[in-house]
Amino acid sequence: xxxxxxxxxxxxxxxxxxxxxxxxAVAGLLKLRDPSGFAAEIANYQLLPALAAYPAAILPATExxxxxxxxxxxxxxxxxxxxxxxxxxxxFTIAVGSAYARGINxxxxxFGGGGAAIGPLTLLRNLALLxxxxxxxxxxxxxxxxxxxxxxxxx
Amino acid sequence: MNHxxxxxxxxxxxxxxxxxxxxxxxxxxxxxxxxxxxxxxxxPRAVRFATFAPPRVCSAGAEQAGAPAPPAVxxxxxxQVASLCGDPRAMVADARSAERFAEGHVxxxxxxxxxxxxxxxxxxxxxxxxxxxLVVYGDSTEEAMPVAEELRRRGDRPGLRxxxxxxxxxxxxxxxxxxxxxxxxxxxxxx
Numbered sequence: 203x204x205x206x207x208x209x210x211x212x213x214x215x216x217x218x219x220x221x222x223x224x225x226x227a228v229a230g231l232l233k234l235r236d237p238s239g240f241a242a243e244i245a246n247y248q249l250l251p252a253l254a255a256y257p258a259a260i261l262p263a264t265e266x267x268x269x270x271x272x273x274x275x276x277x278x279x280x281x282x283x284x285x286x287x288x289x290x291x292x293x294f295t296i297a298v299g300s301a302y303a304r305g306i307n308x309x310x311x312x313f314g315g316g317g318a319a320i321g322p323l324t325l326l327r328n329l330a331l332l333x334x335x336x337x338x339x340x341x342x343x344x345x346x347x348x349x350x351x352x353x354x355x356x357x
Numbered sequence: 358m359n360h361x362x363x364x365x366x367x368x369x370x371x372x373x374x375x376x377x378x379x380x381x382x383x384x385x386x387x388x389x390x391x392x393x394x395x396x397x398x399x400x401p402r403a404v405r406f407a408t409f410a411p412p413r414v415c416s417a418g419a420e421q422a423g424a425p426a427p428p429a430v431x432x433x434x435x436x437q438v439a440s441l442c443g444d445p446r447a448m449v450a451d452a453r454s455a456e457r458f459a460e461g462h463v464x465x466x467x468x469x470x471x472x473x474x475x476x477x478x479x480x481x482x483x484x485x486x487x488x489x490x491l492v493v494y495g496d497s498t499e500e501a502m503p504v505a506e507e508l509r510r511r512g513d514r515p516g517l518r519x520x521x522x523x524x525x526x527x528x529x530x531x532x533x534x535x536x537x538x539x540x541x542x543x544x545x546x547x548x
Contacts (some may be wrong), residue, residue, distance in 0.1 A: 204401075209533075227538040237397050237403055237404040238402045238404045240404070247410075252409075252411060256406065259393050259396075259404055260389065262358055263390070263392035263393030263396055265389070266389070267389035267392060278381060279381055281378055282381035282384075
């Protein structure tokens with residue numbers, strides 16, 4: 203019996219998918235428990251607060267779908283999910299950075315209700331997540347890339 | 358350097374990676390949005406699009422609202438709040454930052470800096486059991502008002518009287534009323 207060898211690159215990509223996808227799915231599930239409260243959390247960022255109800259209804263399930271897709275979908279769908287997660291993380295980072303820069307003292311709301319107030323650590327965490335998703339995209343891309351110089355096939 | 362995609366395997370691979378990606382991404386986002394709207398339809402704590410009113414935030418004040426709406430909570434004068442001090446049925450909450458709270462606060466007040474923190478609000482509501490009056494203050498009347506409104510909304514206790522100290526802590530302090538200082542003992546991670 204021969205065990206399939208898993209390269210460090212594959213293992214890294216797998217761990218990143220599991221970690222980032224799991225984190226996003228859990229965050230989505232936690233927010234799904236209280237859409238009304240999540241709407242208030244979003245409104246507190248003071249970025250179009252009157253429209254906060256819409257992302258509050260849509261965002262948690264979108265996080266759940268993207269997180270699950272990142273972990274368990276076929277490769278083409280995983281790539282799409284990777285891009286979707288990157289977009290979400292960029293939006294989250296902009297929102298947190300903007301609120302922090304304006305000196306607004308609010309809870310992050312990143313995992314549903316409450317939590318610590320936003321600050322440099324929240325921003326660092328978001329940037330680390332962005333780095334993680336960029337690393338995942340790079341690892342996945344390099345796995346699919348064929349050798350740059352294909353050996354000539356003998357006729 | 359070869360730029361012909363037909364002859365460059367790396368370019369072909371990149372093109373293959375992106376092939377269909379936008380449409381798959383759109384499908385995933387649409388699925389998430391549809392699922393979210395469905396869940397919201399049946400959720401007991403659903404957000405209502407037509408009636409959603411954002412809580413007024415701690416730092417912006419009431420001027421955002423345009424024409425000032427009538428206050429949803431009661432305004433109490435210094436003397437009225439002072440008369441509640443020591444009353445076991447009343448609780449006073451400080452809506453300012455932890456630093457400002459540590460510099461000085463109304464004696465016996467709990468720290469409740471912002472309406473947005475549901476942990477803090479929930480903890481405060483737990484402590485409201487058996488209380489009949491909650492007085493919130495900030496550095497101004499406007500700062501405390503959204504916190505008081507949020508607590509009143511979340512408290513869901515018809516008999517609970519939620520009020521704001523008119524003039525906030527500066528007025529209280531200038532009047533020489535009872536103050537104490539020191540860091541908030543049970544603020545947790547909230548600042």
